[in-house]
Amino acid sequence: MQSRFVAALATLALGVGTALLSDGGGAEPAAAAPPPPPAPAPGTYTNPVTEPFADTYADPAVIRGKDGWWYLYATSDPLVSGGPFGNMHVARSRDLAAWEYVGTIFDEGDLPAWAAEESFFWAPDIRYVGGQYVMYYTVTDTAANPDPWDYTIGVATAPTPTGPWTDSGGPVLDPRPAPGGGYLNTIDPALLSDDDGTQYLYFGGFNGGIWVTELDETGTRAVGEPTRVTANDRYEGAFVVKRDGWYYLMGSSANCCAGPVTGYSVYTGRSRSPLGPFVDHEGVGLDASRVGGTQVVAQNGNRWIGVGHHAVLTDASGQDWMLYHAIDRDDAWLDEPGGVNRRPTLMDRMDWIDGWPVVNAGAGPSEGPQPAPVAASELGLVSVDPASGGGLRRVAGTLARGTDDAGDAGAVARLVPGRRGPAEVRTAPAPRDVRLEADVRLPEDAGSFTATVGGPGRPGVDVRLDADARELVVTQGHRVRRAALPDGADLTTWHVLTVTADDGAVVARLSSSGLGDADAEVRLPVAGLPRRAPVHLAATGAEAQLDNLTVVAAHDPVTERVAEPRAGAVTFAEDFSGELDAGWAWLHGPADVTLGDGSLAWPLTGHDLVGEANDAPALLRDAPEGDYVLETTVTLPLGEDTVRNYQQAGLLVHAGDDDFLRLSPVSIWQTRQVEFGKELTADGRWWGGHLSGPVADTMHLRLFHTTDPATGEHRFRAASSRDGRNWRPGATWTLPADTDPRIGIYAGGGASPAVTAVFDEVLVRELG
Incomplete structure (x- = not known):
């Protein structure tokens, strides 16, 4: 059954005015309008991509419009220092650079009437559904409830x-009391x-966790009961x-907006069901108390920190x-108003390695010129006007x-x-490993479109999109694979069809938005294809209609x-088998520790270094010169x-009570x-951290210290392990070159319930 979105669109005329005709049946060609210039060939880009027009452009969402432009949306912040708050923003690009x-x-x-006058509008999500653009967004305060911050979702x-946008008239789901x-x-x-x-809508974060509901x-409007898919306090x-x-x-995990100590980052888990449970690469659930998550991107020690709240796109070559x-x-920070973080939009390649997404193969956010995405077609095709330019030959x-x-x-x-018989066109010879992408519609809801x-x-x-059989079919000789289309898929509206011939298989995908969703997908292992063929x-x-056609090397x-x-x-090596090594010294101590049986037992107290108290004990020593690795094993049953x-309880790098x-x-x-947290004093005192995991009662922790050869800056890269063999990389924090930090261990943060941290060893290693 067609959705009401689709049914409403079906009442609109699918008018297509013909400007040029080339007809094997004898029709005369009309004069062709000058085609628009093709998008520029891939070049380079440099982060942040929004720098030409914005100081901050947070919570980005992206889609390719049917007009061939890419559109980038952002939350409601001032674009520039001193500028007004905008009610969510939109920018565009032809080449993604x-x-x-x-x-x-x-x-x-024209704000939604059901939103309170004081409401903010955050974090838009953009999709193409049933022939129109659909935007979901956060409303921070509703007019129906006198309580402030009764968050909900609008559409x-x-x-x-670019609009004009028509609000649905009410929230997608009601505010949820805590x-x-x-x-x-x-x-x-x-x-x-x-x-x-x-249609599934994912929503939520931190206070309550991330949830999913059917629409x-x-x-x-949400229907049924939502399902929580992450831990209450993490994502x-x-x-x-x-x-x-x-x-x-x-x-995304950790505080988004702690200025120079923001440790925000992106993690993932996967499931065979859209309702979860989602688990990471070690099988740990994102909804567990000892929360899991495979790291996708985290700060790497360059200028960029707090990397997160993301969207994913696929370029014409199939690269994410x-x-x-x-x-x-x-x-x-924005210079004006105070308290608003500068959060421009960055873009980086996202790879899939061993079945998991990771940015720049694990290298993290980029600085300097980078190869740009592939956004234009090869073979002389004019993507946004495929019948022009001679790229398609009848x-x-x-x-x-x-x-x-x-x-x-x-x-x-x-x-x-x-x-x-059929209408058929061909391109110039294409590479054997090729990817085709096109917006396709069958305006008569009949017949089929085939790409060979x-x-x-x-x-x-x-690869055949068949309106009569309601299926996507991939065929080579007598070998056939097929997938049925959803009942609500209206082929008289535009759908994104991609065909990738690569790595011994042809994969066809039909998608509404082209953003990781799939109305149908078929994979067929194939015999060898010609080196080059149209x-x-x-x-x-x-009739079949095409737009935004690209044919490029996969x-x-x-x-x-x-x-x-x-x-x-x-x-x-400090193995705590006897007296402490003479190089150790207590900060704010000594703590009430016990040495014996090759361990140091440290009862936790409520003391802490974060904030103004600065009364937490720590056991410190001078750091070695040059590069090194600081390591400990600590048991802390939480x-x-x-x-x-x-x-x-864990490792400490101390350049001062407010710089550690x-x-x-x-x-x-x-x-x-x-x-992995950081406190510093810069225009005040700031604390923030990067969050990872998961944890076990006994944890192995490492900090990899290197020195920037150009600036002398100290860089510390974190890693953690539950077994001492399989290590999870973390984030990188830095300390200024003119500091001389000491290194060691600490414990604290809360005395109730009573618990004792037990350190088995502290090691300093060479950097391998």
Whole structure:
């Protein structure tokens, strides 16, 4: 059954005015309008991509419009220092490298009437559903409730990516009271349209965790009971993609907005169901108290910290990219108004290695010029006007140049079958490893559209979108694979069809938005294809229309991670078998520790170094010269689920009571996490941290110290392990070159319930 979105669109005319006709049946060609220039060939870009027009552009969302532009959306912040708060923003780009500002989503005069006057509008999520653009967004305060901060989700639709936007008239789901008072964080929406036609909305963060709910046919109201898919106190900013039968939930962790100590980062887990449970690469659940998550991107010691709240796009070659915001650690705040972080948008390559997404093969956020995404076609095709420019050569039937009068696609190519059979066109010879992408619609809801790679004929592979059979079919000779289309998939509206011939298989995917969703996907292992062969496109039985057509070489995927730092030979060992080594000294101590049986037992107290008290004991020693690795093994039974704020024990790098780093397992409300935190004094006192994990009662912790050869700056890279063999990389914090930090261990953060940290050893190793 068609959704009400689709049914409403079906009442609109799918008018297509023909500007040029080339007809094997004898029709005369009309004069062609001058085609728009093709998008520039891939070049380079430099982060942040929003620098030309914005100081801050946070919580990015992205989509390619049917007009061929890419559109980038952001939360409601001032674009520049001293500027007004905008009610969510939109920018656009032809090549995914150079972006220009377009405007705001809402003006003050057309805000949703059900939102309170004081409400903010955050974290837009953009999709294309049933022939129109659908935007979900956070409303921080509703007019129906006198309580402030009763967060919920709104939705608006538009015929184009820039509006005009029509709000649905009410929230997608009601504000959710929290058990202890106030409201759960019903924020940060993200839509997933699945191949059975169900629409899922992911939302929430931190206070309450991330949840998922099904939506009704209109996409404007939640139905049924939501399902919590992450721990209560860990993640926000969900984005879900479906790949190889897995649903990958990616979410951001830690404080987004702590200025120069922001440790925000992105983690993921996967599931065979959109409802979870989502687990990381070691099988640890994102919803567990000892919370899991496979790291996708974290700060690496360059200028960028606080890297997170992201969206994912796929370029014309099939390479995935992550867009996310970040903070320049040396320029963290807008000059005016005070208290607003500068969070411009960055973009980096996202690789899939051993079945898991990771940015830049694990290298993290980039600085300096980078190879840009592939956004233009090869083979002389004019992507945004495929019937022009000579890139498509007619073989049979009619190739006509039309105009999308009902939507925003602009110039389109029409393949109209003639009296003697299908309409067929071909490209110039394409690479064997090739990727085709096109917006396709079948306006008569009949017939089929076929793309043939490596042919036609054997060993060519046919990919057929069949309106009559309601399926996507991939065929090579007598070998056939097929997938049924969802009942609500209306082929008279635009869908993104991709065909990738690479690595011994042809993969076809039909998608509503082209953003990790799939209405249907088929994979067929194939025999060898010709080294170079034209791509053939055909319409059979009824007209097919094409737009945004690209045919390019399929990307060469990165399959190995960058090398992680290694721990080498031990240069110092404290095994606590007798008296402490003479190099140790107590800070704010000594603590009430006990030495014996090769361990140091340290009962936790409520003392802490964070903040103004500065009364927590620590055991410190001078750091060695040059590069080194600091390591400890600590046992700290923190239990699960209960609130034990903020018990912890681990490694400390101390340049001063208000300038230090610490790495430890820690209890944060109901979760148990590994925190790599930093406090500094710069225009005040600031504390923030990077969160990772998971934790066990016994944890192995490492800090890899290097020195920037250009600046002398100290860099400390964290890693943690539950077994001492399998290490999880963490984030990198820095300390200034003119500091002389000491290194050691600490314990504290909370005396109730009583618990004792037991350190087995402290090691200093060479950097391997």
